[in-house]
Amino acid sequence: MLVAGRAIYVDRCSSCHDADGSGTGDGPRFNRGRLVQVYPDLGDAAAVVSDGRDRMPAFGGLLTAGEIDAVLRYVNEVL
Numbered sequence: 416m417l418v419a420g421r422a423i424y425v426d427r428c429s430s431c432h433d434a435d436g437s438g439t440g441d442g443p444r445f446n447r448g449r450l451v452q453v454y455p456d457l458g459d460a461a462a463v464v465s466d467g468r469d470r471m472p473a474f475g476g477l478l479t480a481g482e483i484d485a486v487l488r489y490v491n492e493v494l
């Protein structure tokens with residue numbers, strides 16, 4: 416699960432959120448526990464990833480719910 420999440424993150428997210436989740440100017444920082452501070456219910460973060468928001472692209476048509484869950488678990492537990 417975390418390995419799959421990492422692969423998706425590197426492929427789809429790191430260009431805007433940086434490899435370590437510290438943000439690049441294009442996407443906000445969400446490493447070191449910040450994701451769960453902003454989204455105590457990770458399902459709310461999954462909705463942002465699925466639907467997109469502002470300059471954050473929608474991934475709902477590209478990733479399954481399970482893949483979005485995996486990538487958010489990777490962000491939350493590893494970054």
Ligand code: HEC
Nearest residue numbers: 427428431441442443453460463464468469470471472486
């Ligand atoms: C093209 C650049 C880009 C890519 C690629 C991208 N994001 Fe984002 N992301 C953003 C931007 C910009 C925002 C801020 C949106 C806003 O201001 O509402 C954001 C916001 C978010 C948020 C909400 C953060 C918060 O503090 O509210 C999450 C969670 C998130 N992205 C996860 C991901 C994940 C997971 C991926 C890969 C599947 C990803 N993003 C790929 C640009 C990107």
